[in-house]
Amino acid sequence: MLNKLVIPENTKFEEGSIIIEKDAVIGAGCSLGYGIIGRKIVIGEKTTVEGDLVGDDLRLDAWCDVKGNVVSKGDAYLADFTTIHGKLTVYGDLEIGRNVKIKEGFEAKGLITIQSPLPVLIFLFVYLLELLRLGKLEEAEKLFEEIEEFENPFTVPNDSMLNLEVVKSDKDVEISGSRVLGNVRGKNVCVEGSEVFGSIRGTEILIDGARIHGAIEGTDVYIINGSEVFGHVKADRVHLEEKSTVEGALIGKEGVWIRSDIEISKEDIIKEEIEESVTEEKEEVQKDAQ
Structure with a gap:
């Protein structure tokens, strides 16, 4: 999670x-x-x-x-x-x-x-591992159902920072249908149908039907679905749909592509690192158990 x-x-x-x-x-x-x-x-x-x-x-x-x-x-x-x-x-x-x-x-x-x-997360994983060890699969499934009660929660990874100046994490950042204050800093960043009052910096960045009041800097930047950027865009590669606008400079070190339609989705930017996250959480549980 x-x-x-x-x-x-x-x-x-x-x-x-x-x-x-x-x-x-x-x-x-x-x-x-x-x-x-x-x-x-x-x-x-x-x-x-x-x-x-x-x-x-x-x-x-x-x-x-x-x-x-x-x-x-x-x-x-x-x-x-x-x-x-x-x-x-x-x-x-x-x-x-x-x-x-x-x-x-x-x-x-x-x-x-x-x-x-x-601690909440340690308890959940220790309890789940014990259920699986005892072969109580039905009870484990019920536990997953209870965990799923956190329906589409506001989620902040470990060691992140959120304040009026910055929204910062070393993990991916996903913003949907919201109004956000602060400069966004993340690994890969996806902003859909939102308004961000600040700049955005990451590796792969997708701006989908959003308004960004600041600069965007990354490696690969995609701006689609009538997005508006009130600042410069600087990246190795910039992909811009014709109906989207950028009021500042548009800089692509390896090129800028302007097309009538760009096929890109959130899933292409925010990769689900399920196996990696589960491994990390198991290691944390083992450390705390020692």
Whole structure:
């Protein structure tokens, strides 16, 4: 799930918060210069959140640091050494680990349990591996179905950075039907039906029916379906459909191709690295188990 940065449809970047229609899964070691408003919100260990967290259910792994308030309309899980600089409000049950700091107090309507919640991703993989080892395939399938309840979530890979200035990850970046603030930096970048107020830099870049208020720089750049770029485009190879426009300089070191129709899709840019991501996650589980 965390092998690419995904900003799904109808996501809005406001000055202080990212507003998400669905769920949010944030990896470990991330830096978020925003708060998050969504449904289910899961945040990996050692991640910093500069604003408020508001969701239907919340889970914060160990050493998370939230600068604002935290509000859960359902249950909340806070792992060891989590710090909340504002107030915690939980309308359901609260499960809390050791050495959790809540600087402006908390209110919980349901049951309060003090223990050490296991990090979410580690728990899922350990449990899944145990089910497969015992040959309980039906239960494993049910677990996958539960995981799939995170329907098209807002996803941020480990060690990524999001703030007013930059949206940065060393993984691929996929933006669909959203309004995004900040300069986008990723491995390969696909922007569909969105408006980005900032530049874009990556290796392979697809701009599909989008408006970009900044420069685009990459190796291979495709601009299609009436896209508008308010800045220069610089790449080794630039492919531009006739109905799309670029207001700045158009620079292709090896060439610029302008065609009436360019056949390219998101899948050609954002490669699904399933085997690689599964291997990496297994290695992380093994390290934590040692």
